Amino acid sequence: MPRKNKTTGFFREIAQAPTTAQERTDAAVRLIRETEAEKRADLTASLRAARIARDGRGTEAGPVSGTAKPRV
Template structure:
């Protein structure tokens, strides 16, 4: 079975530029997904820090959460 990577030896770690339309599309999608994942991770970290800071100050909401009504 032929090898899928076209480089050999020391330079195997370097990524090659995509050459077909499918590879260019895949590379673009990968880049978009990575940037969106980083954005989500940053937002999650900010929200988590804000929640911890809010809980750390002892602030409590004005009304306790309402229980769900059961149908009887």
């Protein structure tokens, strides 16, 4: 049974470059997705920090907005 990881030689932590067109495409897509996910995470963190600073809540928990009224 062939190995799942595509490493050869003595230094097994160094992976081989993708060889087929499909593998190269997959590697490019994976790289693009990872960089876009990092950008979104950074933007989300900065917007969250700005919103907390604007509201002046800091680390304390404020009232939850949008709570439903109890049904009678």
